[in-house]
Amino acid sequence: MPLLGRGPALRGRAFPRPSSKWIICEQSARIRRFDSPPPRSAASRTVRQWRSLRSLIWGLALNSAIVRGVREVLYVALGGSLGAVSRYGISEWARRRLGDALPWGTLFVNVVGSLLLGLLLGLALREVGTRGHRAAFGTGFLGAFTTFSTFSNETVLMYQQGKLTGAVLNVVLNLVAGIGAAIAGLWLASKVPIR
Template sequence: MNQVLAIAAGGALGSVLRFWLSTWVHTLAGRGFPYGTLTVNVLGCLAMGFLLVLFVDRFSDNTVLRAGVLIGVLGGFTTFSSFSIETFNLIEQGAVFKAVLNMAGSLVLCVGATWIGVILGRQV
């Protein structure tokens, strides 16, 4: 039950952090491209790679904290559903190049960020 509560609390925190960061990025970069969601997903993947290594290799005994952070905070923070609807909207608006750029950028940057996070986590 403690894990469920940690996940719920972490999810709430992650969702609010996503809203704040995404909104801030959109005020800087505009709304012509889903920069906010892309930024959130890349940073979330970087954090996931880094923290996964720390929690599995270094802090494996604290399953409540691991669940709260990895499933809760980062699950609430990253935004695949937002990515999907924004990409769909770009396609529907006829901005197919932007949609493909968003899909390719998300795939390459998020997997790359996860990889970098794992490398950084292993060096700690």
């Protein structure tokens, strides 16, 4: 690698034309061919700088709002899939065991879900748990576990089949037991000791 010198020693020397294969390295005031390999120490310094830059970029990316948002969406998706499968299993079990007089499975998941969501809300008000936990369990699992739409459709179907007493009983049980369970969940959360 040709070395012309540093500082004032470069004055008065003819610099290569820009079209040639020579380049001026500003950091060391050296002129060298740009197709020649950089000095070993410069290469290792470049690698170290690249690694630290890469670490900085990954650190910023993993903690950015976008990635946190994506992470929460994944938590909700995971919790939602578990909640939906749980609701399906409980509804099928209740239909086989308790019969079709009332939609017992839907009543059970709505009441238990209201209790658990009340408990989760009460703990969140006391700043227990992380946003990711609340997203996974509250929005994801309990959002898929409980079902207002199935409750509404089962009630309308019972009414259309002439089961007026069953339809009214279904509405009363879901509303009274669900709201009572939510109140009980909030009360339980207030009794949980927090460290």
